[in-house]
Amino acid sequence: MRIDLRSDTVTKPTKEMLEAMLDAKVGDDVYKEDETVNKLEERLANMFGKSHALFFPSGTMANQAAIKLHTNPGDQLICDKYSHVFNYEGGGVSFNSGVSCKLIDGNRGMFSATDVIEAINPPDFYHSPLTTLVEIENTTNKGGGACWDFNEIKKIRQVCNDNSLGLHLDGARLWNALIEGDETTHDYGKVFDTISVCLSKGLGCPLGSVLIGDELLMKNAIRIRKILGGGMRQIGFMAAAGLYALDNNIEKLNEDHKKAKEIASVLNNCTYINSVEPVETNIIIFSLNNTMSELEFINKLESQSIFISNLGRGKLRIVTHIDYSRDMHSRFLEVLSML
Numbered sequence: 001m002r003i004d005l006r007s008d009t010v011t012k013p014t015k016e017m018l019e020a021m022l023d024a025k026v027g028d029d030v031y032k033e034d035e036t037v038n039k040l041e042e043r044l045a046n047m048f049g050k051s052h053a054l055f056f057p058s059g060t061m062a063n064q065a066a067i068k069l070h071t072n073p074g075d076q077l078i079c080d081k082y083s084h085v086f087n088y089e090g091g092g093v094s095f096n097s098g099v100s101c102k103l104i105d106g107n108r109g110m111f112s113a114t115d116v117i118e119a120i121n122p123p124d125f126y127h128s129p130l131t132t133l134v135e136i137e138n139t140t141n142k143g144g145g146a147c148w149d150f151n152e153i154k155k156i157r158q159v160c161n162d163n164s165l166g167l168h169l170d171g172a173r174l175w176n177a178l179i180e181g182d183e184t185t186h187d188y189g190k191v192f193d194t195i196s197v198c199l200s201k202g203l204g205c206p207l208g209s210v211l212i213g214d215e216l217l218m219k220n221a222i223r224i225r226k227i228l229g230g231g232m233r234q235i236g237f238m239a240a241a242g243l244y245a246l247d248n249n250i251e252k253l254n255e256d257h258k259k260a261k262e263i264a265s266v267l268n269n270c271t272y273i274n275s276v277e278p279v280e281t282n283i284i285i286f287s288l289n290n291t292m293s294e295l296e297f298i299n300k301l302e303s304q305s306i307f308i309s310n311l312g313r314g315k316l317r318i319v320t321h322i323d324y325s326r327d328m329h330s331r332f333l334e335v336l337s338m339l
């Protein structure tokens with residue numbers, strides 16, 4: 001039994017999802033004639049109370065397009081030092097938009113409205129880059145799946161209003177945050193100007209992210225997607241997977257979160273553990289003490305066909321997902337206690 005816990009992107013479509021894909025009615029989406037894509041976009045726009053949504057091949061492209069929509073070359077955006085847009089999108093912020101990042105030294109990828117106020121460059125001080133955008137990630141990836149306090153987000157919205165800044169949400173794992181929190185998709189739609197959500201992480205689709213926003217900003221999104229090379233043709237087959245996932249897989253995230261908490265509590269009792277970060281969703285970040293090196297730990301797991309991620313600097317990561325079964329879970333917990 002191969003147990004792959006490196007990421008929630010390693011999942012494969014189920015038979016039911018594949019059947020939904022095969023049944024899809026498709027057309028050329030570059031001409032906006034793919035009715036399944038149109039349906040998915042309309043559904044997500046409505047879900048968040050926004051007028052527009054646009055399907056993208058990846059979350060990276062959706063975020064990069066959003067940043068381009070909100071900024072001009074030379075501008076600066078504010079984000080956490082852990083953020084995906086800064087760390088894991090290949091330097092796209094500068095490559096695609098000519099924009100720099102003002103990094104906030106936050107807590108597990110999250111920061112406060114006061115931090116934002118301090119990070120804004122005075123707009124009339126022409127020596128500094130012009131601050132035009134704030135970017136938030138929920139849940140935080142490098143922050144170990146932590147969920148934002150929605151009240152802090154609302155305060156940041158107010159700061160953005162006071163300073164004419166855009167507010168973008170990297171919601172690659174927003175589904176996980178929604179499952180744990182009391183807020184609705186509409187609450188998120190009200191607070192953010194643009195939101196990217198991912199269909200290929202927790203929801204188990206082979207690909208796809210969607211950027212959601214109102215007309216004023218989104219009318220240019222299709223041009224930017226074209227420039228980035230993201231215009232796709234009969235992509236309704238993939239949109240059908242997305243529609244299937246929205247109907248069937250959001251609730252299943254509860255199971256991923258439960259298993260992640262169980263893994264954390266087993267780890268906390270293992271002699272080789274230094275510390276385990278608090279687990280709120282489906283990501284577990286932990287470190288080992290000097291009784292075992294990361295390499296030794298990973299090799300021992302791999303010899304049992306179990307795979308996890310090494311984040312470097314002593315941090316290891318486990319991510320639970322829809323293809324991680326009950327059987328795998330029992331086996332994994334057993335192996336962890338035996339090491």
Ligand SMILES: *Cc1c(COP(=O)(O)O)cnc(C)c1O
Binds near residue numbers: 057085198
């Ligand atoms: C995975 C991820 C993305 C990007 O998604 P891709 O589809 O891999 O490009 C963006 N933001 C966060 C927080 C992610 O975890």
